Amino acid sequence: MGREEDAGTVGELSQTGVSKVTTQARDEIKIGGLGASRKRVEDNRFIRGKGNYVDDIVLPGMLHMEILRSPLAHARIVSIDTSKAWAIPGVRLVLTGEMMATRNLAWMPTLSYDTQAVLATDKVRFQGQEVACVIADDPYIAKDACEAIVVEYEALPVIVNPTQAMAEGAPLIRDDKENQQDNVIFDWEVGDRDGTERAFAQADLVSTLELHYPRSHPSPMECCGSIADFNRSTSKLTVYMTTQAPHIIRAAVALVAELPEHMIRIVSPDLGGGFGNKVPVYPGYVMSILASILLERPVKWIEDKTGNLISTGFARDIYLRGEMALRKDGKILGVRMHTDSDHGAFFSDAQPSKFKIGLMHSAFSCYDIPSAHLTARGVYTNKAPGGVAYRCSFRVTEAMFFQERMVQAAADDLGLDQAEFRRRNFVRDDDFPHRTPFGFLTDSGQYGKCLDVGLQAIGYEDFLKQKEEAKQRGRLLGIGISTMTEPLGAGNSREYDILGIKMFDSAELRVHMTGKAILRTGAKTQGQGHETTWAQIVAHELGIPAEDVVVEEGDTDTAPFGMGTYASRSTPVAGAAVAMVSRKVRAKARKLAAHLLEVSEEDIEWELGRFYVRSAPDNGVTIQDCAFAAYSNMPDGMEPGLENVAYYDPPNLTWPFACYIATVEVDPQTGVWDVLRVVAVDDCGVRINPMVVEGQIMGGLTEAYAMASMQFITFDAQGNCIGSNYMDYLLPTAWETPGYELHEVVTPCPHHPIGAKGIGECATVGGPAAFVNAVLDAIKDSGVRNIDMPLLPDRVYEALTQRHDVSGAPPVKMDDQ
Numbered sequence: 159m160g161r162e163e164d165a166g167t168v169g170e171l172s173q174t175g176v177s178k179v180t181t182q183a184r185d186e187i188k189i190g191g192l193g194a195s196r197k198r199v200e201d202n203r204f205i206r207g208k209g210n211y212v213d214d215i216v217l218p219g220m221l222h223m224e225i226l227r228s229p230l231a232h233a234r235i236v237s238i239d240t241s242k243a244w245a246i247p248g249v250r251l252v253l254t255g256e257m258m259a260t261r262n263l264a265w266m267p268t269l270s271y272d273t274q275a276v277l278a279t280d281k282v283r284f285q286g287q288e289v290a291c292v293i294a295d296d297p298y299i300a301k302d303a304c305e306a307i308v309v310e311y312e313a314l315p316v317i318v319n320p321t322q323a324m325a326e327g328a329p330l331i332r333d334d335k336e337n338q339q340d341n342v343i344f345d346w347e348v349g350d351r352d353g354t355e356r357a358f359a360q361a362d363l364v365s366t367l368e369l370h371y372p373r374s375h376p377s378p379m380e381c382c383g384s385i386a387d388f389n390r391s392t393s394k395l396t397v398y399m400t401t402q403a404p405h406i407i408r409a410a411v412a413l414v415a416e417l418p419e420h421m422i423r424i425v426s427p428d429l430g431g432g433f434g435n436k437v438p439v440y441p442g443y444v445m446s447i448l449a450s451i452l453l454e455r456p457v458k459w460i461e462d463k464t465g466n467l468i469s470t471g472f473a474r475d476i477y478l479r480g481e482m483a484l485r486k487d488g489k490i491l492g493v494r495m496h497t498d499s500d501h502g503a504f505f506s507d508a509q510p511s512k513f514k515i516g517l518m519h520s521a522f523s524c525y526d527i528p529s530a531h532l533t534a535r536g537v538y539t540n541k542a543p544g545g546v547a548y549r550c551s552f553r554v555t556e557a558m559f560f561q562e563r564m565v566q567a568a569a570d571d572l573g574l575d576q577a578e579f580r581r582r583n584f585v586r587d588d589d590f591p592h593r594t595p596f597g598f599l600t601d602s603g604q605y606g607k608c609l610d611v612g613l614q615a616i617g618y619e620d621f622l623k624q625k626e627e628a629k630q631r632g633r634l635l636g637i638g639i640s641t642m643t644e645p646l647g648a649g650n651s652r653e654y655d656i657l658g659i660k661m662f663d664s665a666e667l668r669v670h671m672t673g674k675a676i677l678r679t680g681a682k683t684q685g686q687g688h689e690t691t692w693a694q695i696v697a698h699e700l701g702i703p704a705e706d707v708v709v710e711e712g713d714t715d716t717a718p719f720g721m722g723t724y725a726s727r728s729t730p731v732a733g734a735a736v737a738m739v740s741r742k743v744r745a746k747a748r749k750l751a752a753h754l755l756e757v758s759e760e761d762i763e764w765e766l767g768r769f770y771v772r773s774a775p776d777n778g779v780t781i782q783d784c785a786f787a788a789y790s791n792m793p794d795g796m797e798p799g800l801e802n803v804a805y806y807d808p809p810n811l812t813w814p815f816a817c818y819i820a821t822v823e824v825d826p827q828t829g830v831w832d833v834l835r836v837v838a839v840d841d842c843g844v845r846i847n848p849m850v851v852e853g854q855i856m857g858g859l860t861e862a863y864a865m866a867s868m869q870f871i872t873f874d875a876q877g878n879c880i881g882s883n884y885m886d887y888l889l890p891t892a893w894e895t896p897g898y899e900l901h902e903v904v905t906p907c908p909h910h911p912i913g914a915k916g917i918g919e920c921a922t923v924g925g926p927a928a929f930v931n932a933v934l935d936a937i938k939d940s941g942v943r944n945i946d947m948p949l950l951p952d953r954v955y956e957a958l959t960q961r962h963d964v965s966g967a968p969p970v971k972m973d974d975q
């Protein structure tokens with residue numbers, strides 16, 4: 159791609175500008191530093207089938223756990239008879255809610271200050287809820303024994319959407335909670351109500367939009383699972399588990415199970431994808447831990463695909479409506495938004511404690527809008543707990559989808575060109591730092607430039623002409639644009655915490671005698687390539703070749719404390735810590751260099767991988783020389799060794815920007831739509847590894863396409879989950895997935911030590927609106943304003959032929975209830 163050559167401009171090499179003749183500075187790209195499209199080192203084991211996932215771990219004497227789940231969405235438990243299960247040979251333990259309750263473990267706290275049933279005691283509140291579990295010699299015996307458990311249920315009326323939840327006389331789902339009189343979890347607001355009111359009073363035109371972002375599921379290839387191993391003789395509990403945030407789990411186990419924290423070791427080995435699904439604490443983890451403590455044997459629980467799809471953290475499931483106050487010349491004066499979110503039976507959203515609806519109020523951050531106001535209501539329903547982030551920095555996906563759909567609707571109402579309307583309202587390059595209408599502080603970006611690169615790449619003007627010509631021949635072409643900046647990398651600790659634990663992260667670097675090194679961070683890769691990219695930051699800062707740095711994450715006994723990997727926070731926070739710890743190590747190495755070169759520290763200069771005497775550039779020592787000296791020849795009074803740890807509390811979130819443009823053709827005979835082209839322009843600041851970044855963008859765009867075209871989980875009126883397997887819950891394969899054309903703009907993050915911003919979620923966040931806007935653009939003449947995702951052909955066909963909007967979660971629509 160020609161990148162390898164020109165990417166060298168990122169490093170210190172070019173900044174110092176010293177010639178290669180007088181110094182021996184290393185070529186940063188050759189050592190796999192910043193900007194190198196280094197091949198992912200972890201793939202060496204993955205493509206050979208040598209990954210080490212939880213299910214690959216086999217411990218001596220290990221038992222197996224299976225979970226019995228409720229077939230009903232809402233029912234009182236009359237009785238549970240486990241006698242037949244106990245009688246099956248090989249069964250070691252049968253746990254019910256009643257038994258959990260005797261140990262005060264029938265309920266557990268959630269990440270949003272609610273409670274969640276571990277095993278149901280009084281009622282089941284969603285289909286698939288955990289009712290009992292069996293631990294046996296093998297998983298087949300455990301499964302058979304689950305089927306032998308007889309549960310008598312008394313069915314209760316079921317609630318599957320916010321309208322039903324809020325209706326007069328609706329059955330109370332959370333009758334376990336003392337002060338809960340209805341199904342409302344929260345009413346929350348943010349922004350400037352009065353200012354927004356004034357903006358609307360001045361508007362020439364008010365544009366409105368209502369839409370539903372359907373329930374979806376992160377659905378990683380590897381389901382959730384754990385192996386709990388309690389050793390009575392040492393009192394140590396080791397849990398191998400699928401978690402994106404091992405240290406938070408350790409804290410939760412220490413606080414909930416009241417075990418001493420130093421006796422708990424959480425190990426998150428290779429993960430087969432996380433996508434947000436592996437942030438929450440699930441009942442299965444808790445049960446396997448209790449079972450191991452009771453049986454004093456390792457207990458393995460591996461969820462099956464249906465279990466994963468029907469019971470673990472869902473995403474989205476939110477109704478959004480809003481209005482935009484507009485001036486005739488296209489200026490946006492203000493925005494009002496309201497959300498009704500469906501959280502299922504327990505409020506278990508993984509999000510910073512301060513915010514009830516995540517970072518929904520990051521909507522409209524790339525536009526210069528004087529005032530905005532958001533009200534949000536969350537409700538309980540008889541569905542699995544939802545609101546987990548699925549590749550979105552805490553509801554940012556919903557926020558940006560609404561934003562970009564609203565922007566398109568407003569431009570259409572004004573009769574303005576889509577691109578021009580965006581450009582007129584973008585925050586300008588010279589207007590940073592910028593306070594967003596909801597109070598965030600954005601700090602950098604070149605929004606107009608990104609849009610221009612995108613329009614140029616897609617051939618905007620030409621396409622508009624082509625579209626007109628096609629129309630004459632009865633063909634429906636459309637173009638959709640989505641531009642957005644999103645907040646990635648919580649925290650800073652002033653504003654972001656989870657259950658009171660401040661959001662920061664960490665890195666620990668140990669350079670061995672021969673100049674090889676091990677790096678550990680508080681993050682946890684799930685497929686993002688940290689083993690590859692963190693080593694590149696060390697290479698950039700220290701000149702140690704990336705291949706000489708091994709990266710390890712996920713073991714709480716060895717890794718420094720960190721908040722884990724989600725919200726694309728690893729590069730912004732843990733990645734920054736990697737740079738900072740490398741600099742600490744370099745500072746000590748400089749002292750060692752001065753000692754070796756017999757000059758004072760002030761006379762020492764640094765170039766990649768080498769210290770030299772300012773007045774005699776040929777006289778130098780490498781970083782490896784310094785490492786050796788740290789163990790063999792340190793100056794008097796210096797502590798031996800070359801290692802350090804850094805905790806990093808970022809001053810702000812990072813704000814990457816993206817412009818996604820899709821062109822489509824809709825078949826008027828069938829409603830089927832094909833993607834013609836997709837152009838993506840991403841600005842995530844300095845790219846550590848351009849190839850890894852492109853992989854993140856392509857994966858994200860594929861998820862965006864999935865959401866827009868085929869993917870959703872819905873429920874019938876009885877609360878039966880439709881989407882419990884890959885026949886119903888569709889994942890796009892290589893066959894359906896369109897090709898992507900990627901472009902980049904680089905606006906370094908002003909506060910990040912290497913200028914990087916997060917990228918992991920951008921395309922999933924910004925992508926869906928590009929596809930949906932394109933389809934709606936293609937059928938604009940029908941007067942249709944909205945079709946809710948997924949844009950299945952029958953929904954597009956209905957909209958096109960009946961000339962009306964198609965809303966709600968298929969197949970059960972809101973107004974059918």
Ligand code: MCN
Binds near residue numbers: 550847854857914917
């Ligand atoms: N990177 C880079 N240059 C940048 C930014 C990032 O080279 N300027 C690299 C990083 O070094 C890292 C990768 O890109 O290797 C993603 O970095 P970042 O944006 O910091 O995101 P995280 O590592 O924190 O990953 C989390 C993000 C989230 S929240 C979800 S959800 C998601 C995603 O990553 N889940 C994934 N991408 C995924 N990709 C895979 N394969 N599997 C998942 O489960």
Ligand code: CUN
Binds near residue numbers: 432437551
């Ligand atoms: Cu938002 S899903 Mo990711 O933050 O693990």
